[in-house]
Amino acid sequence: MISYSLVDFRPIIPELVLLFFTFFILFIDFAIPKAKKKINGFIALIGVAVTLVVVLSLYGSSWTGFNNMIIFDKASGFVNIILLLTAFVAILMSLDFIKREGINFGEYYVILLFSLIAMQVFCSTYNLIVMFLAVETLSISMYILTAIKRDGLRxxxxxxxxxxLGSFASSFLVLGIALIYGLFGTVDLLRVKELLTGADSLHTWIALVSFVLILIGFGFKIAAFPFHAWTPDVYEGAITPMSAFMSIAPKAASFMALMRLLVVGMFPIQVEWVKLLWIIAVFTMFFGNLVALWQKDLKRLLGYSSIAHAGYMLVGITAANSLGYGAVLFYLFGYIFMNLGAFSVAEYISKKNVEGCLIDDLRGMGYKYPLAGAAMLVFMFSLSGVPPTVGFIGKYYLFSAAVKSHLYWLVILGVINSAISAYFYLNVIVTMYMKGGAKEEVVSFPSPYLRAAIVIGAVGTIIFGVAPGSVLNVALSSIVF
Amino acid sequence: MENYVPFLMVAFILFAIGAIGVLVRRNFFVVLMSLEIMINSAGLVFVILSYFSGTVSGQVFFIFVAAVAASETAVGLAIAVLMYRVRHTVDVTEFSMMKR
Structure with a gap:
């Protein structure tokens, strides 16, 4: 007989706090007149900030609850911080934007926060069924948020x-989980690890097949190579704050869940999955960087660049040591600032009712809007991994983890990719400063919150690049497996 | 006891039918039905393995899977409505504005 008590609720305190604010918005939304819907955004902002404070104060505690179905450890605490920071900046980007686009419904923030709660659950469980429910909740929220601009063709x-593509991938995920369940009679990864250790070769092979099926579902979420096809289209078509949000938050949660699956559940077949991940990482990096060379749309470019960055982070997991796992977490943390910043600049020069944003529109921006131009310069340098930025530190630790595991070829290919990526990131900078005067029709989007988002991005990129010590130590020490 | 293989075969064949349907069909509604076949055949695997292994948890998991499949379909139908509103068709290949 399984019994629950109040103690079981400790690991889900952050989720509960955020859930309270989510339902609060849901209930008061209909009482707020159409012109004042921004209040919903501020409540969401406060909710995310309060949850961030709660997570920070709970950081370091280690709890399990509900018959080990949900856990709260240092790693999930750190990913929670990443998720909440991302959501905070994404809401800042949304506040004025969704009013301009005529989609300022209260549901926007509600669905965003629901997806955020799903991600929090996703990164803090060892139970495959809970993972499945969380990944589906977040996917369904993401489908809605992509289509929230109801009259936009793109x-x-x-x-x-x-x-x-998302439903297609999640069917494979369910099939994989079902096979794991049939094989071991449990969906708890900690149990799976014990049973897989002593398994015969037939069981090991079927476990490997089901693991590949689960990897299809997860690989889709992190946009790894064979399952990346949706990324550029969705980043271009979705409204800019949502593209920014979904380029980081679902990825952070999925990387954490992937690490739990690989490092804990699939530990006995580590030799096999390292080989598989090696191939996926190389293809992901090369595909993202090579196709990005021909892009004309800034958001699409950032989509391909995010595929490439998923490849870099897979290098950290392929290294299969705790330095690599910690480096992935730190890279995700740095990625918040550089990528959200780049998307904020794309939003800064966006036109009303136009989903895309041409790189050509950036022409002369360095002189017309010097501060935003300088911020974009910082983001592009950071994304390509130039030293005094957080992107360099992150990449350095990812690759040094791979060196530590003697994966020299992987590191060489990764560095080659970094060099390729410099071309298209620098192309953006060249367009901003050296391609002549600004277009007349390109005007900035006057939103103080958006400016705040750009400033947060630029300051974070530089501060954590110059002085990464404390966050890096926290990221590296939060890996307990 | 060992004859669960034919049952699993049925589930896998259903899954393959669904997967092929998603890949070759052009009408969004048929794609939606194919997706439903896929996810429910995976749920069928849960039920089969639960029955033959003598534990009930697999059948409980199927209820989760079915609930998720239902909510997914609801969102899919909403997207179909939007598609019809902007283009007056639900042909998937008609929606190809964005190319690489």
């Missing part, structure tokens, strides 16, 4: 593609 096309 956003509907993006939502359709995202929906079909």
């Amino acid at each position: 956003s509907i096309e993006a939502a359709m593609k995202y929906f079909i």
